[in-house]
Amino acid sequence: MVKVSSAALAADWASRSIYQVMTDRFALINGSSTSPCDVNKYCGGTWEAVINNLDYIQGMGFTAIQISPVDKNIPQDTPYGESYHGYWPMDKYSVNTNFGTPQDLKNLADALHNRGMYLMVDVVINDMAFEIPGTLTANATVDYTQFNPFNDQKYFHPFCTITNWDNETNYQDCWFETEYVVLPDLYTESPDVVSLFSTWISGLVANYSIDGLRIDAAKHVNEGFLPGFVQASGVFTLGEVDSAGPADVCKYSNSTGLENYAVYYPLIQAFTAGDMVDLSKAIAAVNNSCKDFTQLATFAEDHDYPRFASYTPDMALAMNALTFTILADGIPRVYYGQEQHFNGNSTPNNREPLWTSNYDTTAPLYNLTAKLNTLRNHAINVDSRYTGNHTTQLYLDNSTMVTTKGPQGVNIVTAFSNQGSKGGSYNLTVPNAFAPGTQVMDVVNCTTITADAGGNITIPMGAGIPHVYFPTFNLNGSGLCGTTNTTGTTNNAANNTSSSPSKSSTTAKKSEGGLVQFHVPTFALCIVIAFGFWLI
Secondary structure, eight states: OOOOOOOOEEEEEEEOOOEEEOHHHHTTTTOOOOOOOOTTTOOOHHHHHHTTTTTHHHHHTTOEEEEEEOEEEEOBBBBBHHHHHHEEEEEEEEETTTTOOHHHHHHHHHHHTTTTEEEEEEEESSSEEEEEEOOOOOOOOOOGGGGOOOOSSOOOOOOOOOOTTTHHHHHHSSOOOEEEEOOOOOOOHHHHHOOOOOHHHHHHHTTTTOOOEEEETGGGOOOOOHHHHHHHHHHHEEOOOOSHHHHHHHHTTTTTTEEEEEHHHHHHHHHHHHHHHHHHHHHHHHHHHSSGGGEEEOOSSSSSSSSSHOOOOOOHHHHHHHHHHHSSSSSSETTTTGTTOOOOOOOTTOOOHHHHHHTTTSSHHHEHHHHHHHHHHHHHOEEEEETTTEEEEEEEEEEEEEEEETTTOOOOOEEEEEETOOOEEEEEEETTTTSSOOEEEEEETEEEEEEETTTTTEEEOTTTEEEEEEEEEGGGGBTTTOOBBBTTOOOHHHGGGGGOOOOOOOOOOHHOOOOOOOOOHHHHTHHHHGGGGOOO
16 A cells, blocks of 8 residues: 655645544453443553554554544642543653553554554643632632643633633633633634644654644634634644534534534434434535535534434344435544444443453444445446535435435445334435436345336435445446455455344335334433533
C-alpha cells in the first residue's frame, strides 16, 4: 500500500470512512479480553494496542480512525473520575503517557499510513482543566501557572457560569464546569491566544503526521477563531456543533467540516420512534443550509450520547441506523463498539471496553459494516463522482425511505425501514431506480432482482431489514457476494451472511406487519444537557 500524505484536505476526506476510537477503551497491550474496567477510571488502552488491532478496523472497510485527545491531562482521581477520555487538558505540549509515548503516537500514524489509512485526532480548544476540592466561586483560585502554554490568567475569560444554553455570549464566554474539575474558558478572541494555538496545532500536526482533526466544542469558541485555527492546522477538520437546528450547525460550515448533529437527532427518532418523514425533512434542510454536504460526518453513536442499542435491542433497527450512517451523504463515522451492538446508556456507560467483545468478527453488525464500507469504497473507486453526487429520495412513507446515490451505473439504491424485526413481508415497487433491464445485487443478503422496462424495481421487504442494491455488472472487483476483489481474493467479512437476522415467517402485508415503535423520551436524547460536564 502506498503511504498517504499527512496533509489531507477536505477533498481527500470526502471518500473516507471513519472509525472512532476512545483510546483508553479500545484495546490492551497484553491482548486481554477479560480485564476489568471501571468506566470512570483509566482502563489501560494505548496507542500501541490500537496498532496491534488495526486488522480488526480495516477488516470492516474503514479508511481512517479518530482517536481521543492526545495531550497531557490532569492526573487526579476526582469525584467525576479520571481523565481517561482526554478532555481535561493541562499541558498541550506533552502527550498523555497513559496512552503511550510520543514515539508510540508516531508509530500509530505510520502504521495507518502504511495501510493507506488516515489519522484524525480529537483536539480541545475551548478550555483547560484544574482540580479543586469543591465548588468554584468568583473568589476561588485557579493556579494558571500549571497550564502550558496558557500559563497566565490573561489567557482566559473571567469566571462565570453557563446559565443560558441558548445565549451565544453566555455559552461561549463562560465556564463549562465549576465543581471539582473546573474548566477555565480560553479567551480565544485574544491575539495572544490565537497565536499560541496556531503555533501549537501546526506543530502537533507536523510532529505526528496527523491527517485531520476533530474540534471538540467548536460552537463554544467565538466564530472568528475557527478559520485561523483550521488554516494553521493545514488539515481537514470536523467541528462539534451540537445543535438540532440546521441553521445553527451550518453557519459554521464556512470555517470547518462538521459533525452532522442536525441529522443525528432525527436519525435516532426515525429508527426508534418511527419518525421517518422528519428524517427526510432534516436531510433536505441540511442540504439547503450547509455549504458542502461532503464535509459533514454522519453518525448514529458517539462518546457523548446513549448508544443506539440502549434505546432498543432490535437488531433490524440497528442495521438500518448503521446502513444510513454509511450510505447517506457525507463522511460515515462509526463509534467503536457499535459494530458489536454495545448498549451503554448515558456517559460514562457508553464508553465500555471493546476487549470484552473479544473483537468478534462474526458479529452481525461487524459483517454488515464490512459489506457497506466495501460497497461504498468500491463505488468510489469505480467512479470518483460518487461522493459529490447528492442522495435522491425515490420513495417515502412513515416507515420506509428509499434513496439512490451515485451516478447511473454505480448508484447505490438503499431501502431503509423502521418497522423492526417484527415487520411484515410485502413487495415495495420503487420507480426510476436503475436503467431498464439492469440486474442488481442486494449486498445485504446477496440476492438479485432486475429493473423492469421502466427502470422500476420491486423490493421484497420483510423483517425490517435494510436492502442495498448495486448494479451486478459493476460489482466485480469489490469482493462482495462471492466476487473477487482487486487483489484476487475473497472478502470474507463482506461475504459473511451473519449480518442478516433470520427472517420472520410471516407473510403479512405491510399494513398488517405494523410499525414497531420505540418512543425515546425527550429527556433521553437531552440527558447530557443535564450532565453538560460530560459533553466536553
